[in-house]
Amino acid sequence: MVYDFNELSGMQIDALKEIGNIGAGNAATALAQMINDKIDMSVPEVNILPFAEVSNLVGGAGTHVVGIYLCVEGSAPCSILFMMPIQQACLLVDMLMGRTFGSTTPDNMEDMEISAMAEVGNIISATYLNALSMFTQLNFIPSVPAIGMDMAGALLDSVLAVFGAVADHVLVLETEFHKEGQDVMGHFFLLPEPGSLDIILSALGVNV
Numbered sequence: 001m002v003y004d005f006n007e008l009s010g011m012q013i014d015a016l017k018e019i020g021n022i023g024a025g026n027a028a029t030a031l032a033q034m035i036n037d038k039i040d041m042s043v044p045e046v047n048i049l050p051f052a053e054v055s056n057l058v059g060g061a062g063t064h065v066v067g068i069y070l071c072v073e074g075s076a077p078c079s080i081l082f083m084m085p086i087q088q089a090c091l092l093v094d095m096l097m098g099r100t101f102g103s104t105t106p107d108n109m110e111d112m113e114i115s116a117m118a119e120v121g122n123i124i125s126a127t128y129l130n131a132l133s134m135f136t137q138l139n140f141i142p143s144v145p146a147i148g149m150d151m152a153g154a155l156l157d158s159v160l161a162v163f164g165a166v167a168d169h170v171l172v173l174e175t176e177f178h179k180e181g182q183d184v185m186g187h188f189f190l191l192p193e194p195g196s197l198d199i200i201l202s203a204l205g206v207n208v
Contacts, residue, residue, distance in 0.1 A: 023043075024175065031096070051169065058187060059085055060152065061156075064086045064149070065083050065151070067147070067159075068121025069121075070144065071142070072129065077192075083189065084186035089117060091104075128188065135204060169197065
């Protein structure tokens with residue numbers, strides 16, 4: 001069945017959001033173990049939108065962002081991109097490292113901070129794919145994550161250059177991190193190869 005992604009049913013969105021929330025819960029547990037401190041995650045919004053609109057979610061093509069991206073092979077080949085504005089990324093690093101919020105800035109992000117961000121992307125990707133696999137019985141095999149800091153438009157262009165064709169529409173999960181009264185927002189994008197989103201929705205068994 002070929003889906004019109006502009007007309008997803010409430011049931012389909014609910015199913016995708018539930019998978020996102022399970023993935024976020026598992027990711028929060030994994031992050032808490034990594035940093036030996038409690039951290040909460042949630043997925044307040046799930047949408048499918050045209051690829052051309054991805055940069056708008058982080059403030060536009062000219063917004064300076066941190067992006068973690070990887071390739072996923074298996075039953076429904078795709079790419080994953082976890083992207084957030086650089087200021088939010090700095091807050092997330094402070095959250096992970098137990099620092100006073102505002103300690104990390106774009107000018108003092110070094111290898112240790114970048115490595116922490118890459119590990120967050122790795123954990124979120126793995127837990128989300130595990131949840132998706134549990135619901136769909138599909139097989140997903142992620143690559144080692146790569147991390148980049150650039151303008152959102154340039155980063156998306158580089159993702160396309162590395163991974164080649166993606167479908168016209170992408171699945172986006174708004175991802176919130178919560179710790180000690182501080183909220184940090186990022187966006188998790190599943191960029192399917194042509195036909196892969198159809199496979200995922202069909203495997204979920206949620207009818208339009």
